[in-house]
Amino acid sequence: MADSVGKVVIPGDVLSEFRASEKTSKVALGPGLRQEGEEVLVTKSGILRHKEPNLYWIDCHQRRYIPAKGEDVIGVVTVKSGDVFRVDIGATQPATLSYLAFEGATKRNRPNVKVGDLVFAKLLVANKDMEPELVCIDSGGHSAGYGVIPADGGFMFHSSLNLVRKMLSPNCDILKFLGKNVPFETAVGVNGRVWVKAKTVKDTIVVANAIASSEHMTNAQIRTMIRQLLDKLSGF
Amino acid sequence: MCHKIRHPRYWLILPFKMAGLEIISDQGYRIDGRRSSELRKVCARMGVFTQADGSAYIEQGNTKALATVYGPHEVRKGRGKIQHDRAVVNCQFSMATFSTGERKSRPKGDRRSQEMSMHLRQTFEAVIVTELFPRSQIDIYVQILQADGGNYCACVNAATLAVIDAGIPMKDYVCACTAGFIQDSPLLDISYVEESAGAPFLTVAMMPKSEQIVLLEMNSRLHADNMEKVLDLATQGCKDVFAVLDRHVRDHVSESHALMTAS
Amino acid sequence: MKEVPISTCEREFILKAIRDRKRIDGRQTYDYRRLKVSFGMERGCCIVELGDTKVLAQVSGKIEEPKKNRPTEGSIIINLELSPMASPAFEPGRPTESGIEMNRILERNIRDSRAVDTESLCIVAGEKVWSIRADVHVLNDEGNIMDAASIAAITALAHFRRPDVTVMGEEVTIHSPEDRDPVPLSVHHMPVCVTFAFFDQGEFLLVDPNRLEERVMDGRMVVGMNMHREICTLMMSGGMLLVKEQVLRCSQIATVKVAEIIELIQKALDKDAQARQAGEKCGFAESVPANKITTNKKEPTLIDTTAAAQQASQVIQEAGPVDKPMSNMIVQAPGTAQIGEGLVNTWQIDDVDMESEEEEEGRKKSVTNGKEAEATSKPTERKRPVKAVSHADDSGSEEEEKVMLYQGDAEMKSTEDSTALQQPPNSDKPAKKKGKKKKAAQK
Numbered sequence: 050m051a052d053s054v055g056k057v058v059i060p061g062d063v064l065s066e067f068r069a070s071e072k073t074s075k076v077a078l079g080p081g082l083r084q085e086g087e088e089v090l091v092t093k094s095g096i097l098r099h100k101e102p103n104l105y106w107i108d109c110h111q112r113r114y115i116p117a118k119g120e121d122v123i124g125v126v127t128v129k130s131g132d133v134f135r136v137d138i139g140a141t142q143p144a145t146l147s148y149l150a151f152e153g154a155t156k157r158n159r160p161n162v163k164v165g166d167l168v169f170a171k172l173l174v175a176n177k178d179m180e181p182e183l184v185c186i187d188s189g190g191h192s193a194g195y196g197v198i199p200a201d202g203g204f205m206f207h208s209s210l211n212l213v214r215k216m217l218s219p220n221c222d223i224l225k226f227l228g229k230n231v232p233f234e235t236a237v238g239v240n241g242r243v244w245v246k247a248k249t250v251k252d253t254i255v256v257a258n259a260i261a262s263s264e265h266m267t268n269a270q271i272r273t274m275i276r277q278l279l280d281k282l283s284g285f
Numbered sequence: 286m287c288h289k290i291r292h293p294r295y296w297l298i299l300p301f302k303m304a305g306l307e308i309i310s311d312q313g314y315r316i317d318g319r320r321s322s323e324l325r326k327v328c329a330r331m332g333v334f335t336q337a338d339g340s341a342y343i344e345q346g347n348t349k350a351l352a353t354v355y356g357p358h359e360v361r362k363g364r365g366k367i368q369h370d371r372a373v374v375n376c377q378f379s380m381a382t383f384s385t386g387e388r389k390s391r392p393k394g395d396r397r398s399q400e401m402s403m404h405l406r407q408t409f410e411a412v413i414v415t416e417l418f419p420r421s422q423i424d425i426y427v428q429i430l431q432a433d434g435g436n437y438c439a440c441v442n443a444a445t446l447a448v449i450d451a452g453i454p455m456k457d458y459v460c461a462c463t464a465g466f467i468q469d470s471p472l473l474d475i476s477y478v479e480e481s482a483g484a485p486f487l488t489v490a491m492m493p494k495s496e497q498i499v500l501l502e503m504n505s506r507l508h509a510d511n512m513e514k515v516l517d518l519a520t521q522g523c524k525d526v527f528a529v530l531d532r533h534v535r536d537h538v539s540e541s542h543a544l545m546t547a548s
Numbered sequence: 549m550k551e552v553p554i555s556t557c558e559r560e561f562i563l564k565a566i567r568d569r570k571r572i573d574g575r576q577t578y579d580y581r582r583l584k585v586s587f588g589m590e591r592g593c594c595i596v597e598l599g600d601t602k603v604l605a606q607v608s609g610k611i612e613e614p615k616k617n618r619p620t621e622g623s624i625i626i627n628l629e630l631s632p633m634a635s636p637a638f639e640p641g642r643p644t645e646s647g648i649e650m651n652r653i654l655e656r657n658i659r660d661s662r663a664v665d666t667e668s669l670c671i672v673a674g675e676k677v678w679s680i681r682a683d684v685h686v687l688n689d690e691g692n693i694m695d696a697a698s699i700a701a702i703t704a705l706a707h708f709r710r711p712d713v714t715v716m717g718e719e720v721t722i723h724s725p726e727d728r729d730p731v732p733l734s735v736h737h738m739p740v741c742v743t744f745a746f747f748d749q750g751e752f753l754l755v756d757p758n759r760l761e762e763r764v765m766d767g768r769m770v771v772g773m774n775m776h777r778e779i780c781t782l783m784m785s786g787g788m789l790l791v792k793e794q795v796l797r798c799s800q801i802a803t804v805k806v807a808e809i810i811e812l813i814q815k816a817l818d819k820d821a822q823a824r825q826a827g828e829k830c831g832f833a834e835s836v837p838a839n840k841i842t843t844n845k846k847e848p849t850l851i852d853t854t855a856a857a858q859q860a861s862q863v864i865q866e867a868g869p870v871d872k873p874m875s876n877m878i879v880q881a882p883g884t885a886q887i888g889e890g891l892v893n894t895w896q897i898d899d900v901d902m903e904s905e906e907e908e909e910g911r912k913k914s915v916t917n918g919k920e921a922e923a924t925s926k927p928t929e930r931k932r933p934v935k936a937v938s939h940a941d942d943s944g945s946e947e948e949e950k951v952m953l954y955q956g957d958a959e960m961k962s963t964e965d966s967t968a969l970q971q972p973p974n975s976d977k978p979a980k981k982k983g984k985k986k987k988a989a990q991k
Contacts, residue, residue, distance in 0.1 A: 137552065165556035506774075
């Protein structure tokens with residue numbers, strides 16, 4: 050099979066040719082690829098991606114989140130049990146979040162987290178055999194932007210994982226261009242949850258809908274859409 | 286409010302289809318001798334059982350219902366139902382096999398009974414101050430002993446008395462009443478015969494003091510313009526029921542109080 | 549499967565939006581989502597889409613013995629199926645309480661209101677009658693399956709044709725469709741449900757709640773009504789309290805909505821009938837566009853801009869003739885621009901946001917083609933302070949910013965506006981969410 054990087058592959062396809070790299074002779078297989086004996090098989094349908102020097106994975110349009118270590122997610126606190134919170138991050142299992150994993154939290158000084166709160170956190174442990182574990186601090190013990198998202202006026206909506214990845218990619222304009230015209234705060238969890246907060250309820254709704262509808266648009270289309278949106282804002 | 290009561294199973298001897306049968310006579314009387322805005326006779330008794338925390342029996346004309354209340358107690362079976370901020374209300378409605386003209390094969394668990402149980406639950410969840418008993422459960426069991434129209438109403442009224450008897454705090458009484466619209470005039474407290482004539486009727490459960498509606502249900506076709514008339518009549522009916530129930534509760538309380546102080 | 553828990557944040561926001569008379573999908577309080585009715589190849593099969601909610605109804609008929617007590621009447625059975633396919637909230641197995649409630653509402657709405665004539669379903673009295681069964685399957689639950697199901701059920705019943713039957717003495721013949729044209733059921737009237745969601749103990753009400761709104765609402769009321777303004781069912785429950793006036797108001801609103809919906813159903817039925825008559829293609833395959841990603845499609849929503857348009861035309865009329873069609877934007881210094889000859893800005897210049905806003909404004913003006921925008925830019929601003937007061941609510945943020953340019957001479961400017969503008973939005977807040985992306989204002 051010829052070089053199919055950037056092309057659509059479907060489960061059962063066999064990858065034979067890998068780009069040669071000077072640095073290493075090994076190949077790293079990411080999500081959607083699997084080694085069966087001598088062959089490399091595709092297990093998800095999507096676009097084959099390659100990153101220098103030797104990483105291959107499949108970009109798949111997926112709605113269910115599979116946790117991966119180090120990713121930033123938005124979760125909903127569902128249960129407070131003992132010294133951990135259980136947080137729903139949309140994965141197969143609820144994640145745990147220790148009450149000590151907040152900035153400035155000690156055994157005496159517990160963070161103020163209630164059931165139903167949103168938390169923006171990083172995945173510390175994520176593998177198929179263990180419960181995912183979240184933290185709201187970086188290695189230095191600082192919040193670094195993580196923590197409980199205040200419930201005053203912001204809105205969280207669910208989207209496909211693809212849209213979230215698209216928003217976070219550096220060559221996507223949606224956040225940049227939208228932010229220039231309507232000031233807003235946002236937190237993007239790669240588990241398909243996006244929290245936005247603008248000055249007014251109306252702006253928040255507009256921003257959320259603009260983001261949600263931008264999934265299958267090019268940058269140019271996004272710009273047109275946002276311009277139209279702003280024109281209509283006065284009549285909204 | 287007392288009326289001539291015929292044989293309890295009078296509908297058995299009536300032709301099944303009410304062909305040509307007049308629901309309201311020319312003189313304005315209904316089949317059982319009532320005027321259009323009159324309730325049937327209401328007889329009630331509280332505290333009829335010893336095991337239950339609260340119990341009551343009610344007769345509304347020929348419709349007879351029995352209600353018992355247990356709780357608030359710890360949540361049994363299905364601990365998943367526990368609510369951390371309030372009590373869960375569990376209602377079970379059943380109809381005795383001998384309650385209808387034709388013997389019932391399934392006293393509970395059919396769709397109608399399940400729906401009725403759910404409506405009772407919703408009604409009492411709205412009225413009982415459940416926030417006072419977090420992580421607990423209140424059971425309300427209601428049984429229809431004889432069905433002659435307005436089953437839901439009799440259940441609600443009986444259950445209200447039982448809840449009061451059990452000493453569970455409520456925001457207000459909840460009273461229920463039906464009102465129909467037959468031969469271009471609204472009728473209060475529909476009996477089985479009137480029900481099966483196919484005319485529209487409205488079931489209302491409300492808190493009589495604030496006139497807030499807790500549950501509203503309507504069957505068959507009613508023109509939107511007549512809605513207000515029927516709803517007004519039903520409201521009046523609920524207030525009348527309230528007056529009767531309130532009397533009973535006051536009598537019951539003062540009686541038991543007198544007994545307590547006497548000893 | 550467990551449903552995704554709803555967070556306080558979502559709940560609070562939805563409630564806040566509703567108190568502001570806004571909805572997250574941009575609809576007005578009494579707006580329905582886009583309603584689409586399409587028919588299958590077979591008679592009596594129909595899919596109703598209400599926004600993203602999808603419900604399929606299939607009607608079938610068989611001949612059976614009538615009930616003892618109604619020997620001359622056929623039967624109508626309505627079965628609502630909430631399969632776990634439609635939503636993670638639905639469990640397989642026994643129907644849930646809410647499922648039973650909805651099924652009962654459907655039955656009451658259609659069967660108990662005698663929408664379909666059951667006596668015409670009789671073939672031989674006491675021996676053979678038609679039993680008509682409508683299976684309503686929920687395919688995707690994005691809220692308000694009640695309305696979608698009721699529309700689907702009645703439309704499918706109206707669309708259904710049963711085989712013709714003739715009785716010759718003792719002999720009953722069922723004719724095949726080739727032999728004799730199948731006959732429609734006699735549908736007397738078309739009752740349709742309208743669902744109202746109540747919030748804040750009945751203070752706010754919405755029509756056609758979507759999934760999120762359904763999860764936040766206190767309770768709901770379902771009004772089943774037909775074209776003749778006859779209420780066929782009414783169901784209100786769910787732990788909230790209402791007064792009589794609200795009930796009557798709902799029935800008023802339902803009247804209007806039902807008329808709209810039934811007109812749409814009638815149109816869809818007529819169109820399908822025509823297509824079948826002309827021998828054109830029909831069925832679901834025709835109604836789904838090919839080569840499109842359908843799961844994430846967003847239907848265009850009409851936003852009512854008449855108010856804004858009126859305002860704009862009024863502004864243009866008042867403005868009189870325009871002497872200079874071009875807006876002359878003066879760039880005073882890099883990063884600072886001015887449109888028109890307004891007075892000097894009396895606000896502190898440290899408002900970086902404001903200037904960029906102005907610049908943005910100027911740029912936008914040049915982008916929007918057509919003379920209208922350009923024409924309004926200059927002369928209207930003179931009148932704006934008066935307008936800004938009367939339209940303080942519905943004017944967009946753009947206009948507010950425009951007024952700001954004339955802050956110096958506009959005494960009528962409301963104080964809350966100026967305080968809101970005094971603090972540069974967001975820019976001095978601690979960078980909270982910078983972990984991933986932080987867009988504070990314009991940089």
